[in-house]
Amino acid sequence: MYADDVKLYNSSSNCMILSNDITSIHTWSRDWLIPLNMSKCRVLHLGGQNPRNCYYLNGVELSKTNTCSDLGVTITSDLSWSEHVACITRKANKTVYLITKAFGKANVKVIVALYKIYIRPILEFANSIWSPHLVRDNDLLEATQRRVTRLPFGQIRPSYQDRLKLMCLPILSRRRKRGDAITVFRALTDGNSPIRYLFPLNTDGRTRGHAFKLLKEKFRTDVRKYFITNRVFEFWNSLPAHVVSSKNLTEFKIRLDLHQRD
Known part of the structure; x- marks a missing residue:
C-alpha cells in the first residue's frame, strides 16, 4: 500500500x-x-x-x-506557463515524428484524424488553466499544428491558412478561446460546479446584452490579468443572448461555433 x-x-x-x-x-x-x-x-x-x-x-x-507537475500540468514558482508549453510541444512533436514514420505521406483525411486523436489533445489538455498570453508561447504551440498540416503535401504546398481551410482546422488560440467559453458555460449552468464562485455575474440592470454578463474583476498582476476569469471576460460578455442561453452544453457548442464562423 x-x-x-x-x-x-x-x-x-x-x-x-x-x-x-x-x-x-x-x-x-x-x-x-x-x-x-x-x-x-x-x-x-x-x-x-x-x-x-x-x-x-x-x-x-x-x-x-521551482517547478512541479500536477495532473500533467507543469507549475512554476513564478506562475509562468512557458515551461509547460515547452514541455507539451516537445511531447507533441515526438508524436508527430512517430506518425510521420508510421504513416508517411497519408492523405488529408487520415492525417486530420491522427492529429485530432493523438496530437491536439496533448496541446490542449487543461488549457483553461494554463492558456498562454506570450507571443512566443502561442507561436510554439501553433508551430506544431503548422508542422502537422504539411504532412499530406509535398514540397509545393498551399499556405498555412489555406491548409487549415482544406483540413477544416482552426488556429489553436481560437480553440482555446472556445474552451474558455465552454468552461464558463459549464460553471454557470451546473448547479454543483466547484468553480461557480469564480464567475460572479454583473447584476447591474443597466448593462446591455444577455443576462449572464460577468462582473469585471480587479487585478494588479499579469498572473491575475490572464487568469481565465479576466481572460474570458470580454469575449463572454460580447456573445449574443441566444448563444449563452442555450439549454445544454451541446447546443451551446453548436451555437458558439456558428457565431465564431460568422
Whole structure:
C-alpha cells in the first residue's frame, strides 16, 4: 500500500498551519507503516512576494524546487506557463515524428484524424488553466499544428491558412478561446460546479446584452490579468443572448461555433 502525489498547500501567511499539516501527514504515515520518500518531497513557493519559509519533515528540512507537475500540468514558482508549453510541444512533436514514420505521406483525411486523436489533445489538455498570453508561447504551440498540416503535401504546398481551410482546422488560440467559453458555460449552468464562485455575474440592470454578463474583476498582476476569469471576460460578455442561453452544453457548442464562423 502506498500514497502517491499527495500535496499540501496554504497561504504563506499560514505557514504554521502548513507546518502542522506536514507533521500530521508524517505521523499518519508512520502509524500506518507507509513511510514517506524524503527524496521525492519538495516545497514549491508560488509568487514573487512569497517569503519562502522553510518546512521540515521529521526534523529534516524539505528541499525547494521551482517547478512541479500536477495532473500533467507543469507549475512554476513564478506562475509562468512557458515551461509547460515547452514541455507539451516537445511531447507533441515526438508524436508527430512517430506518425510521420508510421504513416508517411497519408492523405488529408487520415492525417486530420491522427492529429485530432493523438496530437491536439496533448496541446490542449487543461488549457483553461494554463492558456498562454506570450507571443512566443502561442507561436510554439501553433508551430506544431503548422508542422502537422504539411504532412499530406509535398514540397509545393498551399499556405498555412489555406491548409487549415482544406483540413477544416482552426488556429489553436481560437480553440482555446472556445474552451474558455465552454468552461464558463459549464460553471454557470451546473448547479454543483466547484468553480461557480469564480464567475460572479454583473447584476447591474443597466448593462446591455444577455443576462449572464460577468462582473469585471480587479487585478494588479499579469498572473491575475490572464487568469481565465479576466481572460474570458470580454469575449463572454460580447456573445449574443441566444448563444449563452442555450439549454445544454451541446447546443451551446453548436451555437458558439456558428457565431465564431460568422
